Amino acid sequence: MSNRPExxxxxxxxxxxxxxxxxxxxxDHLNNRILKMATSGRTPYARARAWMRPAAWAATVGLxxxxxxxxxxxxxxxxxxxxxxxxxxxRPIDSGEGFDADAVPEIQxxxxxxxxxxxxxxxxxxxxxxxxxxxPPETRSLDPLSKEELAPRxxxxxxxxxxxxxxxxxxDQGPEPAATELRNAPSESALADQVPAELAEIRRDEASxxxxxxxxxxxxxAAASFAAVVDADRPVGACPPSLRELPESWIACIRELRExxxxxxxxxxxxxxxxxFPDFDDSDTDK
Amino acid sequence: xSASAESIVRANETLFSKERLAYAPAMGHIPEDSALMxxxxxxxxxxxxxxxxxxxxxxxxxxxxxxxxxxxxxxxFQDVWGKIVKARGSYRPTAKFTTFLYRVAHNCFIDHLxxxxxHANSTELEAELHAHPGxxxxxxxxxxMAKERLAKxxxxxxxxxxxAFLLHEEAGxxxxxxxxxxxxxxxxxxxRLRYAVKKLRVAIDEKPERA
Numbered sequence: 001m002s003n004r005p006e007x008x009x010x011x012x013x014x015x016x017x018x019x020x021x022x023x024x025x026x027x028d029h030l031n032n033r034i035l036k037m038a039t040s041g042r043t044p045y046a047r048a049r050a051w052m053r054p055a056a057w058a059a060t061v062g063l064x065x066x067x068x069x070x071x072x073x074x075x076x077x078x079x080x081x082x083x084x085x086x087x088x089x090x091r092p093i094d095s096g097e098g099f100d101a102d103a104v105p106e107i108q109x110x111x112x113x114x115x116x117x118x119x120x121x122x123x124x125x126x127x128x129x130x131x132x133x134x135x136p137p138e139t140r141s142l143d144p145l146s147k148e149e150l151a152p153r154x155x156x157x158x159x160x161x162x163x164x165x166x167x168x169x170x171x172d173q174g175p176e177p178a179a180t181e182l183r184n185a186p187s188e189s190a191l192a193d194q195v196p197a198e199l200a201e202i203r204r205d206e207a208s209x210x211x212x213x214x215x216x217x218x219x220x221x222a223a224a225s226f227a228a229v230v231d232a233d234r235p236v237g238a239c240p241p242s243l244r245e246l247p248e249s250w251i252a253c254i255r256e257l258r259e260x261x262x263x264x265x266x267x268x269x270x271x272x273x274x275x276x277f278p279d280f281d282d283s284d285t286d287k
Numbered sequence: 288x289s290a291s292a293e294s295i296v297r298a299n300e301t302l303f304s305k306e307r308l309a310y311a312p313a314m315g316h317i318p319e320d321s322a323l324m325x326x327x328x329x330x331x332x333x334x335x336x337x338x339x340x341x342x343x344x345x346x347x348x349x350x351x352x353x354x355x356x357x358x359x360x361x362x363x364f365q366d367v368w369g370k371i372v373k374a375r376g377s378y379r380p381t382a383k384f385t386t387f388l389y390r391v392a393h394n395c396f397i398d399h400l401x402x403x404x405x406h407a408n409s410t411e412l413e414a415e416l417h418a419h420p421g422x423x424x425x426x427x428x429x430x431x432m433a434k435e436r437l438a439k440x441x442x443x444x445x446x447x448x449x450x451a452f453l454l455h456e457e458a459g460x461x462x463x464x465x466x467x468x469x470x471x472x473x474x475x476x477x478x479r480l481r482y483a484v485k486k487l488r489v490a491i492d493e494k495p496e497r498a
Contacts, residue, residue, distance in 0.1 A: 014437070014487045018456050021434045026347035030361060031339075034368045038327075038335045 239269050247273070247280040320384030328375045335375075339368070342388060349389070349457040353396055353450060355442055363399055367392045382467070389458045390468045393450065433491050440490030447471075448483035455480055 239253035250273050257266035273280075320341070326334035346367065350360040370391050441449060447469070454460045454468060466476035 010488050010492075011484050014484055014491060015456060017433050017437050017491055018441075018487075020430065021438055022348045022352070022457070024344075024348050024351055026343040026364065027361070030347075030364060031343060034343075034365065034372075035336055035339065037369065038339070038372050039332050 238265055244273075244276070247277040250277075251280075321380035324375065324378055324384055325380065328378055335372075338384070342385070343368075345457040346388065346392060349453045350392060350396065352441060352453055353446075354399070359399065359403075363392070363395045366395050370395070383464070385458050386460065386464050386467060389454060389460065393454075393468050436490045436493070437487055440487050444483055444486060448479045448486070451476060451479040452483035452487070 239250055239257070243249040243253045250269070254266050254269045254273065257263075257269060320338060323334040323338040327338065347360065347364055350363050350367075351357065354360045354363065367388070371388065441452070444452070450469060451465050454465045460468065462477045462480060463473055465471075465480065466473045469476060471479070
C-alpha cells in the first residue's frame, strides 16, 4: 500500500468500515468439536486412518511373502525342461560314421536326470543302425560290395598277373606285372593304403557300435531314474533297475516272471531286453 | 523497521529480559503463540485452548469471506484446526504462529478450489449486512450503506486481492508475510493489497479513482 498520508487515512477508513462489517464469530458447535478433537489428539479422520497403517503393513508383508514364495517354487518336473548335456563331440569315444549326431539329442551325463522321449527314440535308432551293420553280408540286400570283399579279389588278380608275367618272361626274375593286367588292378601303394583304410573302417564301425552302446547305457540309467521317479504305472513284479544292469540277471528275472505266470510282464521285459542287449545270445535260456 | 516489527522486538526483549523461557530457541526469542503451541505439543491442552480462542474468530471470518459460502467455510475451518492439531508433534517455531496458521488455511482453501471448481456465490453473507440493531436511523443508514457497499465490493474482488486484503485485516499480516502465506513475491503481494484497498475505498466513498 502507498505510504502517502492521504492514502493512509483512506486505507484506515476502509479498515474501520471493515471492522464494523466483520462481526461474525465461529459457531459454538465448531468450537466444541475442535477443542474436543484437540484434547483427544484425534483428528476427524483419525479413526479411519488408525487402521490404514496396519492394513498397509499387512498388505506389504503379504505381498512380499507371496513374491518370495513364487520365486522359490520347486522347478517343474516336466521332461521337456531337462537341461542339455555336453556335446557329443566331447565324449571319449569317437562317434564314427554310424552315429547320427544330429538325430540324437544330448543326454545328461548325470544319471539322475531323466531322458527325453526323443533321446530314447534316437538311442534305439542308433542301436538298430549298429545292429544292422553287424548283420552278415547276406542280409544286406542292396549294400554294395564292401572293401573287405574287394581286397582279396584284387590280391588274386595281382597273383594271377604275376604268374602270367613269369610264364611269358620264362625266367626266374621277379614277376613283372603286366601293364594291361595290372592297369585295372589297384597298385601296391593303393593296396597298402587300403589296408589301413579298412582297419579304420573297422575301427569306425566298432566305435559307432560302442557309442551306440554308450548311449544305450546312459539311456538305460536315465530311464531307470525316470522310472523310479515318474513311472507310477510300472507293475510291482517287473524287473528292478539293478537286475537290468547285466543281461544275465535280467534274463533270470524274465524267467522268474514266466515261472510266476506273468507272461505279459515277461514279454514286455524281454522286448526291452532285446532292445538294450541285441547281441546277447539267449538261445539257451527259456524266454 | 515497521511498527509491528518494532512492537514484536520490544515484546520479545521484555520477555527475554524477565526470565529464561523453557521454550526459547537458539535464535533468542519466541512469540507467545509459538510458546503456547509448544506447550500444547508437550501435552498442555489448556495452552491450545488459549491459542484457539485467540485466533478462531478472525480465522473464521477470513475463511467465510474468502469462500463466500458458510458451509464451505465451516468445513475448511475444521480441516485447518485438524491439521494444526496433527502437526503439533513436529511443530517448530521457525516463523510466527499466525503466519503458519493462515498459510495452512490458505492452502486448505486452494485444495478445496481444486476439488470443487464450482464456487457458488452465497446470499447468506449479504443477508447479514443489513442495519445493526441499536443504531440511530441517520447513522445507521449511511453506515449500513457503506458496509453494504464494502461487503459487495469485497465479494466482487478477485480471489487473490480479496485474500491479500483479508490476511492484512483479519490476521494482521504484513506485505512480506502475505507474500509468504500466498506463495507470491513481495511486489505481487503488495500490488494485490493495494488494488484491493483501492477498489474498496472507491466503493465506500463512491469517489472517482485517484491517479
